[in-house]
Amino acid sequence: MENYAFVKDRLYCPGPTPVPHASAVAALQTSVYHRTDLFREKFLYARKMLHPYFKSPEAPLILSCSGTGAMEAALVNLTNAGDKVLCLNGGKFGERWGKLARAYGCDTIIYEFPWGESPDLQKISALLSAHPDVKAVFFQANETSTGVAYPVREIASVIAANSKALIIVDAISALVAHALPMDEISIDCLLTGSQKGFGIPPGLAFIALSNRGWDSLSSRPRFYFDLRKEREGQVKGETAWTPATTLIESLIPSLELLGEQGVDGCDAHHKRLSLACQAAAKAMGLSLFSKSHHSQALTAIELPAGMDGSKLLKYCRTRFGTVFAGGQDHLKGKIVRLAHLGVVDELDLIGGIAALEMGLHKLGHSFPLGAGVAAAMTALNAAG
Amino acid sequence: MENYAFVKDRLYCPGPTPVPHASAVAALQTSVYHRTDLFREKFLYARKMLHPYFKSPEAPLILSCSGTGAMEAALVNLTNAGDKVLCLNGGKFGERWGKLARAYGCDTIIYEFPWGESPDLQKISALLSAHPDVKAVFFQANETSTGVAYPVREIASVIAANSKALIIVDAISALVAHALPMDEISIDCLLTGSQKGFGIPPGLAFIALSNRGWDSLSSRPRFYFDLRKEREGQVKGETAWTPATTLIESLIPSLELLGEQGVDGCDAHHKRLSLACQAAAKAMGLSLFSKSHHSQALTAIELPAGMDGSKLLKYCRTRFGTVFAGGQDHLKGKIVRLAHLGVVDELDLIGGIAALEMGLHKLGHSFPLGAGVAAAMTALNAAG
Known part of the structure; x- marks a missing residue:
């Protein structure tokens, strides 16, 4: 254009x-070294301000990648190769969970339903009864390709009632636009990206796990997306790898604006x-x-x-x-x-x-x- | 502070x-949707302007992650689990190659030498003779923790003379400060991050492969860091996943400034x-x-x-x-x-x-x- x-x-x-003006301008703060007390303080503040949107046991982790990177982090940290998983697919992003799970060698069941619709709760229940060994269920909170917001609370209830599967929710385009409290809905992993509800440019992703999620970490190889390693550092304001500093600067004014609401x-x-x-x-x-x-x-x-x-x-x-x-x-x-x-x-x-x-x-x-x-x-x- | x-x-x-003033200001350009012709043009222009620093057969790929993400991309795309690899370790970042290789199940030989020194070429030659099945050698062009720039040309010659191993070079802190032409030095994979020689904020990484590198892609599971998938899209200006758009805006003025030299x-x-x-x-x-x-x-x-x-x-x-x-x-x-x-x-x-x-x-x-x-x-x- x-x-x-x-x-x-x-x-x-x-x-x-x-992007709010204050967030765009905050990215001008480029003389930032991330291994300093000042940056650690800002990083911890950003995590604290993000926390209410997740209502997870701990503040979410901040990763430097797109939302898809956080989806990969969820899958790789919470499943082992060969694990049976169920992916709900009612659009382009549901499809992505299936592709990810297959790329990483999960025994992948895809429940496909028409674009524009939300999944049938009975069908989810039937699939879980037929496959009692499903380790994790992956779905979107909001299917961006179709404009359907799935009834996360109801889906999570059906999963919890019919299985012990981990409940892993891509809320990339949902969070902030939809309240998704992990402490009320039994979600084990909730993730999003910076360029959606939080209204800053792309390049950061946020991910939180339930206590059950933290207790279910896989033994897969991983490095850049090793959530346990990130957790160890991030409680002290340290990222494992160099974070996208200017995006974190941008994030803070945005969180302050949203926080007013x-x-x-x-x-x-x-x-x-x-x-x-x-x-x-x-x-x-x-x-x-x-x-x-x-x-x-x-x-x-x-x-x-x-x-x-x-x-x-x-x-x-x-x-x-x-x-x-x-x-x-x-x-x-x-x-x-x-x-x-x-x-x-x-x-x-x-x-x-x-x-x-x-x-x-x-x-x-x-x-x-x-x-x-x-x-x-x-x-x-x-x-x- | x-x-x-x-x-x-x-x-x-x-x-x-x-960060140059023009690059910082460019990040104010936040009203950017990446799936548009204008962005595709900018993206292709950035890749073209990056190309001379790599002198690779094709322009480098741009990933949205830190340099460590690109290191993981190199290791995951170019080795299979069980492959014997040699990592040169003379500092904090040499150590990282070894950790990465082990995390991904490579049969990892570490050649450790004192911090502050550069590797002994005879020793590399002896290790490769003793292990003719080494599939890839990983090292830094510049070991940031010690301020030693390894003699990349000589190391690459010794590797090429003594083995068929792929030569994979972390040039995160080296590129731009040191010329590292892949077409003259037989490097199979060269990678760097945005916040080093290119002088923009962290959040992007650049990676290029030789033809031999592209012919040696592994069969490992991968998704966010799938270089083949990125290559397919990036020739047309499309990234597989949402790119860090404001950082790409910042990158362009910086490349133009450096390009003058x-x-x-x-x-x-x-x-x-x-x-x-x-x-x-x-x-x-x-x-x-x-x-x-x-x-x-x-x-x-x-x-x-x-x-x-x-x-x-x-x-x-x-x-x-x-x-x-x-x-x-x-x-x-x-x-x-x-x-x-x-x-x-x-x-x-x-x-x-x-x-x-x-x-x-x-x-x-x-x-x-x-x-x-x-x-x-x-x-x-x-x-x-």
Whole structure:
């Protein structure tokens, strides 16, 4: 996208998300050596500020990698080769758990269900009864490719009721947008990335384990993603390897901003934005791709039959600077995904909806222009 | 370190190194979605600009992790469990290759030699003759803990003359400060981190393989560090996983700055700084810790007998804002390591030497104050 004088770049994709000004500026603090007391203090402060989003027995570990690195850390630290595992796959990211588990030689059962749906609890229960030796179940809290937020609490209950399997949740696009307290939900490993709900640039991942998780560490070879080694150092503010220092500088102002709302406030804010976005889609005469369990992180909207989604995205990007995400794999060109994830406000959402409306109109979809933003505003006002 | 009004933070540690202003500012470019043509162009440009420092058959791959992540990528992609490997260990980072190889179940031979020395070529030759089945040899180009730059060309020749082993070089603190052309030296894998010679914050690593390296990929499980998968995407500007976008933004101005000097110009600049630093140490009545093969990235200086190195470092940090590195393990408190690595200029070096001089004087070491900087300036002027 060209940087036109009167068009600002705006991210409505499900990560990277908009970065607060204070976080962007904090990355200018580049004269940082990580093996100093000052950095250790900042690092411990960042872990402490992250803790409420996890509600894990200990503050989460901070890794220098993308979310996928944290997924690998979870799989490698919590399973041995040959372990039977169950992966729930209802989209592009569910698929990733299966690929990871297979790459590392797990005896991998994939429960595949249609994109746009959430997993059938009965089916999970039946699979666990049929395979009582399942050591771990892997799933997404939010399937980014489809805009479905799985009912994590219910899924975790079914797993706990039917097995002793570890419950490992990729909350990369879910955390902050959805409250996921590990102390209430029996999650054994919860992980996320920096460029999603926490609204800073990509390059950090956060991961927390339950006590049961820490007691279940595998004997696999590992080095960069050795969680036990990281834990030993991080309680003192030391990372095993050189951390991405400027991203940690960025993280702190973001955590302070989010902290003003608290975990439940963040959840409520994202819920409000997602309801407004859903209302807007309907007012534009479009259907949501998710049939139930709509995500609070992003809304996946079906495009009018015959419209070329990639043209729509390109038009919105060049004309309004808005970066939406399209569909992946068989959904390419068929849906648009509008994220309301990260440190985003109500006017950000309205701006995104306005761009989408004008783009849809330009490409021939017929509806009363302005209906989307009006519906969103009505929903936001009704929410108080 | 407190941020006093009249004391600027200055890094003289061997990474993170000082970040050019343009690179720090580039990280403000946070509204970046990586799956766009604009980002792909930037990514390909960064790889192209990195290429001359590697002189590998293909431009290096960019990974989002620290240098240790790239070391793991090298080991995991190029060895199988049970493979016999030889690791040269003459310091803290040589030790790391051995730990990594053992963690991943290699049949690991460690050739350990005294800290401060470079490996004996005869001994390497003898080890390879005794173990003709060695699949890979791992070593550092520059041992950061001791300030010794190993004679990579000679070591590689000895390995090639005595075996078919892959030659895998950790150039994390060496690259840019030392020219290491893979096309002239028979290196099969060369890797580095972003926060060293390239002078940007930590969080990226760069790795290149020879053709023989690409033909020798292992069958080990891997996912985040799967170099074949990265290669497939990166030729088109796509990373397998979300890249650290703001660091890639930072990287570009730094590559442009360094590119003005060229690879040989960068080597010559760092050589000039290191000779000046060595002259300064001698003029202060101190010995270099490295007995030969002095690094162009940093100079390790023995402290006067009886002086507490940690006190010296703390004094310099709080009084002058200078972050030096001390000694590691048994050298703790006994040496100071002054880095001249990254995008540093001659006045940066002189400032560091001045702080060290004043600190040494304050802590009771007797020598004509100013002798160090005078010697450095004489050496710099003599170099033209």
